[in-house]
Every structure is written in C-alpha cells, then in structure tokens.
Amino acid sequence: MIALCLALEGIALFYQYQLNYLPCVLCIHVRMLLAAILLLSILGLILRSARGIAIFILALVTAFWLWMVERSYQLLGVERGWIFGECDMSSGLPEWLALEKWFPWLFEIYEPCGYTPFLLFRVSMAEALIVMSVLISIVLLISLVLQFRSNRHQLASV
DSSP: HHHHHHHHHHHHHHHHTTTTOOHHHHHHHHHHHHHHHHHHHHHHHHHHSSHHHHHHHHHHHHHHHHHHHHHHHHHHHHHHHHSSSOOSSSOOOOGOOOHHHHHHHHHHOOOOOOOOOOGGGGGGGHHHHHHHHHHHHHHHHHHHHHHHHHHHHHHTTT
C-alpha cells in the first residue's frame, strides 16, 4: 500500500510538473486521501504486531479507499458530463488544516474540474482511478471481513 500511494502521488506530480496538467479540487482531494492512506499504512506497518490496532488501521484504510471510490466517481462524472455542479477552487478543509498553504507543491488547486489527462491506451486518469479504487476497496473489504472472522475464531478457542 505504501508503494502504491507513493507511485500514485509520483504520477500525479509528474503530470503536474512535467506535463503541465494542473490539478483541480477533486484531484487534490484524491491526493489528500492518498496521503492519509500512506500515513495510515506506515503507521500500520510500525504497529502491525498489535493485532487490534492493526485491524483498526485496516478499517480506516478501507474507509479512505471507499471515499476514494466516491471522489473518483465524482471526477469521472464531471469529466463525462453526467454530474453537474460547481467545482469551486477551495479544498473544503478547515483553516487549522491548511494543507494547500503548508504543502502548495502537492495540494494547491489550480483549475476548475472538467477533465483528466489520458494515461496509456486512451484511458483517462479518472477512469483508471475509479477502476483501481473499486478493486482495492473490494480486496480491503474482504481482508477486513477475514480479519474479523479470524479474530472471532481465536476468541472462541480461548
């Protein structure tokens, strides 16, 4: 998960700084979610021997990936034109969590929503992101269910 988050953040920064595709508010939301998942994954790696905490962190990571599905759906909907609405230039974060001011090179919003660049084989970034988010969410949900079932069986045998 750590490698995946770093790779996705790296791809986003490559598209921004090398290919000049400036991020919109939904793109920044995706970056924020990836940063949160990255931090939680590092914490999970450090605390993996504490089973209860590890399961809690897995649940949080799963929740953030499910949120990523929602943000990806919004991004794809705006790109395809089946979701309409104002895409303002604000991250929506409270003032005490001003990520766009602290880390503008990563979280500053430059453009209104509307399109994402193409990756390989004419697949847009939004299309790839929603497919990947759904697949990862499914895997994480299955992992979470298996962890709870495993925990229940361990408690029953005690």
